[in-house]
Amino acid sequence: MMKEQAQACCDFTIEVTGEGAATAVPDQTIVTLGVSGESDSLGTLQTDQAKIIDAVIQAMLALGVPRESISTAQYSIEPQYDFVDGKQIFRGYRAVHLLRITIDGAKDAGRIIDAAVAQGANMVSDVTFQSTHADEARRKALTQAVRDAEAKALAIAATLGVSLSSVPCKVTESPVNRFEPIMFKAASVPAGDAGTTIEPGTLTFKASVRVWYVYG
Structure with a gap:
C-alpha cells in the first residue's frame, strides 16, 4: 500500500541530480x-632482507612511531626465469618485503622514507594521506549535493511556470567515488637520496544524489 502511494505521489515529478564536494586537511x-x-640463493636473499626490515623497524621506533603502527603490507617470493632459444632457464628468486607504517600528521612522510632508505629500503609502494574528519567532510558534500538538486529543480519549475513541492517525494544517493585520497607511488628509491619532500595538499570528498519533486 505504501509503495503504491509513493508511486502515485511521484507520477508528476521533476527529477534532478545534485553534486557536492567538500575538502578536509589530511x-x-x-x-x-x-x-x-x-x-x-633464496636463503641469502631472505636473510639479507630480514636484516634490512628489522633495521627499518628499529629506525621507525627511534622516530617515535608506535610498534602497533607498523605492520607487514606484503611478503612475496617468486622464482625468476630467462627464456633462451625457447627454453625456460631458472635465474634465481625475487623477494619483496613491504611494511605499512601509519603516522599521525601529514608532514613526516619524507622523514620516514629517508630514515628507511638509510637502513637499506629500496622500494616505496605508496604514500597515502587520510583525515580523521572524513565523515564530517562526507556529510558536508552530501548536504551540498541536496542543495544543488533543489536549486536545479526550482530553476526548472520556474521555467515551466509550475509550483514545486517544498519537500521531495524521493531522494536517493548515487554511487560516486566519494573519497579521492592523495596518493604518491614509486617503484624504487635510489640509495643515497635524502631530503625527500612530499606535500600532503587536501583531501576531496564527493557526493551525488537523485531527487524527485512533485510539481503542480
Whole structure:
C-alpha cells in the first residue's frame, strides 16, 4: 500500500541530480615501503632482507612511531626465469618485503622514507594521506549535493511556470567515488637520496544524489 502511494505521489515529478564536494586537511599518513631484490640463493636473499626490515623497524621506533603502527603490507617470493632459444632457464628468486607504517600528521612522510632508505629500503609502494574528519567532510558534500538538486529543480519549475513541492517525494544517493585520497607511488628509491619532500595538499570528498519533486 505504501509503495503504491509513493508511486502515485511521484507520477508528476521533476527529477534532478545534485553534486557536492567538500575538502578536509589530511592529518594521518600511511607509508608503504620496504625492500625488493633478486638472488640465486633464496636463503641469502631472505636473510639479507630480514636484516634490512628489522633495521627499518628499529629506525621507525627511534622516530617515535608506535610498534602497533607498523605492520607487514606484503611478503612475496617468486622464482625468476630467462627464456633462451625457447627454453625456460631458472635465474634465481625475487623477494619483496613491504611494511605499512601509519603516522599521525601529514608532514613526516619524507622523514620516514629517508630514515628507511638509510637502513637499506629500496622500494616505496605508496604514500597515502587520510583525515580523521572524513565523515564530517562526507556529510558536508552530501548536504551540498541536496542543495544543488533543489536549486536545479526550482530553476526548472520556474521555467515551466509550475509550483514545486517544498519537500521531495524521493531522494536517493548515487554511487560516486566519494573519497579521492592523495596518493604518491614509486617503484624504487635510489640509495643515497635524502631530503625527500612530499606535500600532503587536501583531501576531496564527493557526493551525488537523485531527487524527485512533485510539481503542480
